Amino acid sequence: MSIDVTVPALGESITEATVGEWLKQPGDAVAADEPVASLETDKVSIEVPAPAAGVMGEHAVAEGDTVEVGALIATIDTDGKAAPKAAPAAEKTAAPAPAPAPTEAPSGEVPTLSPAVRRLVLEHGVDPTKIKGTGRDGRLTKEDVLAAANNKGADTAPAPAVAVSGTAAPGREVERVRMTRIRQTIAKRLKSAQDNAALLTTFNDVDMTAVMETRAKYKDLFEKKHGVRLGFMGFFAKAACMALKDVPAVNAQIEGDEIIYHNYADISVAVSAPNGLVVPVIRNAESMSFADIENTIGDFGKRAKAGTLKMEEMQGGTFTISNGGVFGSLMSTPIINPPQSAVLGLHRIDKRPVVMPDGSIAARPMMYLALSYDHRLIDGKEAVTFLVRIKEAIEDPARLLIDL
Structure with missing residues (x-):
């Protein structure tokens, strides 16, 4: 019996994809649910599972072809036998x-x-x-x-x-x-952000001493209890949630001639994938614990590398945090992720001379922060205030516990 292999549902508003690679060739044995092809959508790569066990039939489309949801791409013969491996050309x-x-x-x-x-x-x-x-x-x-x-x-x-x-x-x-479909989409969205938003970036720096000391003191206990490492992103995500509450315009977006304010913080975090950066969303981050945030980010990172993130996991964020510091970036001007109105850029930590309150000079672990924002919605005062709130919370992490 012949079973059709069709393009699966790709996610909300996604109607087509590109055939990236055939993982099974005609005549190959196929197990049920075994991937037979990979598809590239605007955001992620998706594997097409075999609907039944059998032998791979002829491909209905070639690598590089554009296919729509539900389209026939191949067949599987459930009664057939795998073809023997081809002999070397000389024989x-x-x-x-x-x-x-x-x-x-x-x-x-x-x-x-x-x-x-x-x-x-x-x-x-x-x-x-x-x-x-x-x-x-x-x-x-x-x-x-x-x-x-x-x-x-x-x-x-x-x-x-x-x-x-x-x-x-x-x-x-x-x-x-x-260009892959993902890279084409990234290019279009970044250019659209430059064309349609009044982009501006403001900077600040933050002393990471308190956070680094807190991590060093509690990292072993934290990992033993929660099964995940205590990273920097948890501190910045919690600090961002507090700052977004104080400066709601940074968590808002423009739609037509209206401004939409969100009373929740769905934070997009940029993570590396084989075909570029993707931005899965931490839903309701404002109500999550440090452990919940770190577990979620760790899971996103693993599945981004494996190409198994779902479309719905990368839609609907209200604010983005991008950590260029993991690649060694000292300073940058990140681009917002439309329709969001702001993005926080984190950078590498360097020891730099700092004048202390008593007038002495000390080497402190410092990080530059960058907030890129849509000036049509967010005023300079609001952008600066937002970064100051982040700085205060990171330099005094106790504020994160008592909501100051």
Whole structure:
């Protein structure tokens, strides 16, 4: 019996995706719920599970194709048997079955390559412009590249390590890589923020001594009790919740000619994913404990790397915290995440000379803070006040316990 493999629901308002890579080829054995393909949406990569166990049938779409929710992308034969592994090219004696006449890219023109095919081209050093594609619309498949690699000197010519223009001089090669859907969306949203908001950034610095001493004193007990490390983000998230309560405009957004104020703090935290930064949301952070916040952030980080974050987990934030310090950033001007109106940027901690209240000079662990905001909604006084509230809470963490 043949079972259809279709594009699953992708999340609210997401209607299409791009086929990133086929994880199973026709003839491969497939277990129920085993991933058979990966899809790239505007925000995350999603794996398509097999609806039943069996043998992978023909692909209905190619890598790089755009598909809509519910579209047929392949079939699975639940009664079939996996095809035997292909013999090495030198041992093959039977002629291949007739196939549609493949097409070849015009001389010097680099064909469009899927990520998986591009990796094979670079790995085997073949010239994609010299390979005949047997995929849909003449596209190169992984099998085409592998066959060309096994027959270099017959159907293909030696190629440079990357796809290049036919007139490129040695040492001046260029590689053309199609932007992923996620990267395209990031580019559009960042440009939209610059075009539509009156962006401004204000700075302050904060002495991290008290927080660092608190972490050093309680980190072992905290981890033993809650099963998670006590990090800096918990302190800043709690401080941000208090500051947002004091300066509600920073937690608001513009919609048409109205301002929407939120009486809750849904804080987006920027975490690294294979295809770029994603911003999952800590819902109702104002009512969460340090342990809850740290557990949530840790879970987001793991699932971002695995590509298993859900679409709904990255929608609806009211304010963003981005920690460039983990990459070594000293100072930056972060860009807001529309429709939010502000983003707090954290940076690396450096020991710097500071004049103490008694006039002495001491080396203190200092961090620069940056608040980028939409000046259409947030005044300079409000932005400065917000950063001062953050600074006060971090330099005196007891304020976080007694809500000062």
